[in-house]
Amino acid sequence: MNTLIQELQNAQTSQELEAIRLKALGKKGIITQKFSELKSLEGQDKKNFAQEINEVKQKFESLYYLKKTELQTRELENSLQKEKIDVSLFQSQNHRSFGHPINYTKDRIIDYFMHLGYELCIGPLVEDDFHNFSALNLPEYHPARDMQDTFYFKDSMLLRTHTSPVQIRTMQTQTPPIKMICPGPTFRRDYDLTHTPMFHQVEGLVVDNGNKASFANLKYTLEDFLKHIFGDVKVRFRSSFFPFTEPSAEADISCVFCKGKGCRVCSDTGWLEVLGCGVVDEYVFEAVGYQNVSGYAFGMGIERLAMLTCGVNDLRSFFETDLRVLEQF
Numbered sequence: 001m002n003t004l005i006q007e008l009q010n011a012q013t014s015q016e017l018e019a020i021r022l023k024a025l026g027k028k029g030i031i032t033q034k035f036s037e038l039k040s041l042e043g044q045d046k047k048n049f050a051q052e053i054n055e056v057k058q059k060f061e062s063l064y065y066l067k068k069t070e071l072q073t074r075e076l077e078n079s080l081q082k083e084k085i086d087v088s089l090f091q092s093q094n095h096r097s098f099g100h101p102i103n104y105t106k107d108r109i110i111d112y113f114m115h116l117g118y119e120l121c122i123g124p125l126v127e128d129d130f131h132n133f134s135a136l137n138l139p140e141y142h143p144a145r146d147m148q149d150t151f152y153f154k155d156s157m158l159l160r161t162h163t164s165p166v167q168i169r170t171m172q173t174q175t176p177p178i179k180m181i182c183p184g185p186t187f188r189r190d191y192d193l194t195h196t197p198m199f200h201q202v203e204g205l206v207v208d209n210g211n212k213a214s215f216a217n218l219k220y221t222l223e224d225f226l227k228h229i230f231g232d233v234k235v236r237f238r239s240s241f242f243p244f245t246e247p248s249a250e251a252d253i254s255c256v257f258c259k260g261k262g263c264r265v266c267s268d269t270g271w272l273e274v275l276g277c278g279v280v281d282e283y284v285f286e287a288v289g290y291q292n293v294s295g296y297a298f299g300m301g302i303e304r305l306a307m308l309t310c311g312v313n314d315l316r317s318f319f320e321t322d323l324r325v326l327e328q329f
């Protein structure tokens with residue numbers, strides 16, 4: 001009996017405890033068997049023995065119930081501890097990002113111009129010479145037409161090298177006033193830290209009757225746009241050259257990394273070039289059959305803007321579809 005009590009006290013789990021209960025009170029249990037011994041006894045002996053084993057049984061049972069509650073409480077506490085819900089764990093398992101930096105940047109650019117009433121236009125990726133070059137005043141001897149820069153197909157078709165052909169197609173099918181932007185992939189034979197053979201541009205075009213669309217309008221729009229995308233930056237316009245605009249300019253913003261003090265990214269100039277723009281050349285209007293109109297156009301590389309806004313220094317990481325890179329955004 002004492003060993004049974006000892007075992008009962010030492011039980012560590014409900015299963016162990018149940019095994020001991022069966023050992024004592026089960027069909028062939030030690031205490032149960034004591035009761036069957038009663039048959040061979042008679043009179044006072046039987047009475048005494050019956051009383052004795054009943055006491056033993058009661059003692060065992062009361063200790064058993066005490067131990068049972070103790071073990072059950074302990075086990076409940078353990079499982080509550082183990083199954084406790086960690087709300088922060090749930091969050092860190094669900095990686096959320098704003099999507100691919102290129103799409104994110106493209107959407108922000110589109111959003112801005114669509115709020116100003118610009119129409120969203122798209123065009124073919126495989127273009128002909130007229131829309132990609134001639135109509136944009138890029139004559140046959142222009143270096144951009146070189147096989148080094150452009151992907152050609154056999155029949156003088158090509159992969160568009162910029163989104164400008166969409167401007168030509170829009171002017172051919174609409175009459176002024178026009179306010180449009182055309183985002184999309186473009187292709188050039190280039191591959192290094194800041195160039196990939198396929199990249200994305202967004203271009204914009206505004207055309208109005210008479211001389212209503214001026215360089216001043218262009219400057220105001222782009223300054224506001226760049227502040228919308230980059231926040232508190234300074235914007236400057238530098239005169240430049242594009243065959244399809246005259247005058248032409250490039251817009252710079254004060255370096256977003258060093259705030260204009262000069263660093264590696266801005267080559268110590270304090271400025272970052274972000275887009276090209278200008279007043280649409282008369283030659284382009286002639287090519288699409290427009291007369292007495294004025295207009296301005298601008299174009300930018302989405303990858304470049306995404307690199308600057310997301311702080312990425314190798315363009316190629318945008319195309320490697322490595323989730324670890326994308327999850328950071």
Ligand code: PHE
Binds near residue numbers: 276297
């Ligand atoms: N198409 C030019 C480019 O690919 C960008 C640009 C567009 C410049 C419109 C001026 C006006 O570089």
